Amino acid sequence: MASSIIFVTLALVAASVLAPVMGTDFMVGDDKGWTLNFDYQAWAAGKQFYVGDNLVFKYPEGAHDVLKVNGTGFQQCAAPAGTPALSTGNDVVPLLTPGRKWYICGISNHCATGNMKLVITVLPNTESPAPAEASAARGSIAPQCYTLIMAVFGVVAMVMV
Secondary structure (H helix, E strand, O other): OHHHHHHHHHHHHHHHHHHHHHOOEEEOOHHHOOOOOOOHHHHHOOOOEEOOOEEEEEOOEOOEOEEEEOHHHHHHOOOOOOOOEEOOOEEEEEOOOOEEEEEEOOOOOOOOOOOOEEEEEEEOOOOOOOOHHHHHHOOOHHHHHHHHHHHHHHHHHHHHO
8 A cells, every 4th residue: 555655656746847847749730730721820820839849740641741841841842852751640740959940741732732831940948938837847857856856765754654
């Protein structure tokens, strides 16, 4: 019984401490997903993307794909030969570096005539949104790890007494 309580306590502490560090998953297009004739620029407007966040492209497998391109490829709706295509229908793109990121659908004319293109700016994770709690979530992982370690030792100490 005591080991179950310890495990649950540790799991809750770890989840609460580490979850903010993992970033945010952005479902591209929200409930519409990655589809034809959707305004992805309007969808992205007002959102702040940070290093550590993920873009999630959802679509019926085989209907679309996702290609990462540069600004020219975005404007021309064309990817260089050999550009790897994501095509599972549940593609997760980690945002690993700051800067502009461009994505298109490479199927048929989906980009050019179906508006399946997205451009975003990824901010360094040291820049924080306005709320104080979001600021702490984007900070250094070291204090959060120390908190987790102290929580583990505290639980162990309580069990041993």
